[in-house]
Amino acid sequence: MRVKKAVIPAAGLGTRMLPATKTVPKEMLPLVDKPVIQYIIEEAVEAGIEDILIVTNRAKSAMDDYFDYHPELERKLAASGRDADLEAVRRAADLANIFYVRQKETLGLGHAIWRARRFVGDEPFAVLLGDDIMKADRPVIGQLIAAAEKYDAPCVGTQPVAPEAISRYSSLKLEPLEDRIFRVTDMNEKPTPETKLSDYAILGRYVLTPDIFPVLEQTKPGYGGEIQLTDAMRELCHTRFFTAAHFEGRRYDTGNLCGFLEATIDFALEHPASGDWLREFLKTKL
Numbered sequence: 340m341r342v343k344k345a346v347i348p349a350a351g352l353g354t355r356m357l358p359a360t361k362t363v364p365k366e367m368l369p370l371v372d373k374p375v376i377q378y379i380i381e382e383a384v385e386a387g388i389e390d391i392l393i394v395t396n397r398a399k400s401a402m403d404d405y406f407d408y409h410p411e412l413e414r415k416l417a418a419s420g421r422d423a424d425l426e427a428v429r430r431a432a433d434l435a436n437i438f439y440v441r442q443k444e445t446l447g448l449g450h451a452i453w454r455a456r457r458f459v460g461d462e463p464f465a466v467l468l469g470d471d472i473m474k475a476d477r478p479v480i481g482q483l484i485a486a487a488e489k490y491d492a493p494c495v496g497t498q499p500v501a502p503e504a505i506s507r508y509s510s511l512k513l514e515p516l517e518d519r520i521f522r523v524t525d526m527n528e529k530p531t532p533e534t535k536l537s538d539y540a541i542l543g544r545y546v547l548t549p550d551i552f553p554v555l556e557q558t559k560p561g562y563g564g565e566i567q568l569t570d571a572m573r574e575l576c577h578t579r580f581f582t583a584a585h586f587e588g589r590r591y592d593t594g595n596l597c598g599f600l601e602a603t604i605d606f607a608l609e610h611p612a613s614g615d616w617l618r619e620f621l622k623t624k625l
């Protein structure tokens with residue numbers, strides 16, 4: 340298999356980041372100098388993805404505008420010799436072939452993925468959650484694609500989390516295949532301490548195959564009354580070979596306030612325009 344397409348579900352309501360996300364999509368909140376979603380698209384592009392579908396909703400048109408040209412602004416920047424800004428503004432619009440589809444009702448992540456079926460067609464595809472940012476030497480989705488292509492099977496990104504944290508994620512039942520790569524034999528969404536299968540959680544990155552769509556079509560609402568992607572993948576991992584990659588890198592959940600601040604501070608410390616200044620500023624604060 341060869342993975343060339345990616346889907347970014349970004350149609351959630353973002354209720355953990357209210358009131359900011361009442362009108363600003365959480366994917367458009369700035370992480371230092373770029374919106375969250377740009378980091379995700381850059382990760383996909385770096386991993387060789389050519390076509391990207393963003394699943395949006397009626398409140399998220401700021402995303403389409405961001406990845407479009409802005410001739411009036413570009414003319415002004417060119418006229419005033421602000422070449423670096425002009426280049427940055429253009430670059431965002433030229434990153435990849437970006438397509439959009441709306442999820443008309445917020446029925447869950449599984450339903451958002453199901454909306455991508457026509458875009459995906461009969462090919463394997465990557466999924467990158469619109470609020471999960473990864474900092475890694477090698478793009479995290481690229482690490483999953485390598486495993487998926489090697490085993491000709493779907494692959495979920497995983498890392499072990501603290502035992503008390505696993506109930507916020509999906510837990511995995513795993514059998515080792517090689518260093519950092521596992522076979523998945525079971526999974527469950529938001530487990531309790533009694534039902535968890537391990538402390539390995541699914542964290543924001545997936546490579547899926549089109550056989551997920553007929554399963555999603557039949558998947559009934561699960562946890563929280565939403566159509567859960569994990570419920571559909573669970574069924575699939577019982578009937579076909581399914582893998583997980585313990586990826587190298589640091590994941591930030593920018594969909595909650597503390598995760599967003601962690602990412603902001605870490606990225607600002609590394610940014611040439613803010614790193615030295617922020618280090619000094621934090622010293623005075625602490």
Ligand code: UTP
Pocket residue numbers: 348349350351352353354355356394442444445446447448450451468469470594
């Ligand atoms: P989250 O649960 O993290 O996002 O969904 P949310 O629903 O926006 O968050 P809160 O809990 O209200 O703050 C995981 C991913 O699935 C997408 C979200 O945009 C996010 O990328 N999603 C979720 C959809 O696209 N559609 C949905 O119906 C639900």
